[in-house]
Amino acid sequence: MKHKTGVLLVNLGTPDSPSVKNVRSYLSQFLNDPRVIDIPWLMRKLLVNLIIVPFRAPKSAKIYQELWTDKGSPLLHYTRLASEHLQQELGDDFHVEYAMRYKNPSIESVLERMRKMNFAHLIIVPLFPQYASSTTGSALQNVMEVIRKWWVIPEISFVSQYYDHPQFVQALLERGKQYPHKEYDHVMFSFHGLPVRQVDKVYDDGLCEDHNCEAEVTDDNKFCYKAVCYETARQIARGLEIPEEKYTVAFQSRLGNDPWLEPFADKVVKEQAEKGCKKLLVFSPAFTADCLETIIEIGEEYQEIFQEHGGEHLQLVESLNDHPLWIQTLKELVLQRAVFHTPAMAENQN
Numbered sequence: 001m002k003h004k005t006g007v008l009l010v011n012l013g014t015p016d017s018p019s020v021k022n023v024r025s026y027l028s029q030f031l032n033d034p035r036v037i038d039i040p041w042l043m044r045k046l047l048v049n050l051i052i053v054p055f056r057a058p059k060s061a062k063i064y065q066e067l068w069t070d071k072g073s074p075l076l077h078y079t080r081l082a083s084e085h086l087q088q089e090l091g092d093d094f095h096v097e098y099a100m101r102y103k104n105p106s107i108e109s110v111l112e113r114m115r116k117m118n119f120a121h122l123i124i125v126p127l128f129p130q131y132a133s134s135t136t137g138s139a140l141q142n143v144m145e146v147i148r149k150w151w152v153i154p155e156i157s158f159v160s161q162y163y164d165h166p167q168f169v170q171a172l173l174e175r176g177k178q179y180p181h182k183e184y185d186h187v188m189f190s191f192h193g194l195p196v197r198q199v200d201k202v203y204d205d206g207l208c209e210d211h212n213c214e215a216e217v218t219d220d221n222k223f224c225y226k227a228v229c230y231e232t233a234r235q236i237a238r239g240l241e242i243p244e245e246k247y248t249v250a251f252q253s254r255l256g257n258d259p260w261l262e263p264f265a266d267k268v269v270k271e272q273a274e275k276g277c278k279k280l281l282v283f284s285p286a287f288t289a290d291c292l293e294t295i296i297e298i299g300e301e302y303q304e305i306f307q308e309h310g311g312e313h314l315q316l317v318e319s320l321n322d323h324p325l326w327i328q329t330l331k332e333l334v335l336q337r338a339v340f341h342t343p344a345m346a347e348n349q350n
């Protein structure tokens with residue numbers, strides 16, 4: 001087909017296996033990324049390679065061993081599944097591939113395969129609904145680094161965020177409806193955390209704290225991770241009619257001693273249990289595929305904290321994984337950017 005479009009889904013990445021060796025190699029690639037640990041080169045090398053990775057790898061490997069299934073890492077499994085379903089939905093005018101920012105399949109190897117297919121147009125879709133420099137920014141930078149070396153540079157479209165895409169919100173609402181909030185005492189929206197310093201860097205003038213990011217998204221803060229996380233939570237709460245006083249937005253998985261976005265999810269879980277909350281419902285809308293951070297951190301570690309402090313049951317809402325409305329969201333993100341060279345191609349998508 002002359003005008004076939006290439007679509008590349010990019011997720012964060014996961015170790016090749018849960019062995020200490022492979023987890024060490026994954027953490028080393030991940031944490032040596034200057035968009036993830038954004039400190040001067042020498043400090044990052046010393047901190048990551050001599051302190052964080054050697055201490056963290058054996059502990060993380062144990063957790064990955066618990067997470068691993070017969071299908072391997074859930075993050076990789078669900079990313080593959082989403083890509084296969086999207087291919088079915090988009091049909092023959094598109095060729096869908098997936099890649100991981102860290103480890104395999106690497107962005108470089110998948111793009112090399114796509115280069116050989118000679119697409120006139122490439123559409124790159126990071127699987128992160130809310131923009132962060134450490135996820136979307138890093139994935140898109142890596143794609144650009146690879147493609148800049150090509151002799152032929154095709155037309156390229158980058159998706160940078162879609163937390164407010166109506167179909168994405170609808171997909172989250174459908175997931176949430178499985179667990180009517182009236183059956184729970186409280187709801188927590190738990191987003192992956194970020195160092196405050198990284199959030200501040202999206203502003204040319206001032207800091208995040210000057211922009212009322214908990215309350216609204218404006219033209220000034222539209223790439224502020226904190227602002228768009230709060231907006232994601234508001235959209236879900238509105239759609240499911242969860243009153244403001246019944247939910248809390250929180251940030252999980254902090255690393256190191258720098259200030260990270262607050263409130264911390266583990267503290268919210270503890271406080272809710274201590275206040276008498278018996279049933280807690282937890283959404284994790286920054287993760288489009290279930291992974292270590294949802295299955296283990298929320299589903300097991302937070303469950304334990306909750307019960308230790310008097311709670312009874314913490315219910316994790318599954319990530320979108322291969323939910324049909326999530327696949328429809330991806331399809332729309334692609335079609336909104338696709339160029340139809342013939343009326344027949346446009347007709348195929350109706």
Ligand SMILES: C=CC1=C(C)c2cc3[nH]c(cc4nc(cc5[nH]c(cc1n2)c(C)c5CCC(=O)O)C(CCC(=O)O)=C4C)c(C)c3C=C
Nearest residue numbers: 012013014036060075132134135192255286287291292293
């Ligand atoms: C959803 C968006 C994510 C953001 C933003 C993010 C930022 C970020 N993460 C770390 C450190 C770690 N993250 C780890 C795992 C992990 N992180 C995300 C997503 C985001 N991270 C996912 C989907 C996963 C799970 C991968 C899997 O294999 O299942 C880990 C590894 C696990 C561990 O050892 O705890 C680390 C480390 C930083 C420092 C950061 C922002 C600066």
Ligand SMILES: [Fe+2]
Nearest residue numbers: 012192253293
């Ligand atoms: Fe992370």
Ligand SMILES: [Fe+2]
Nearest residue numbers: 208213221224
């Ligand atoms: Fe902000």
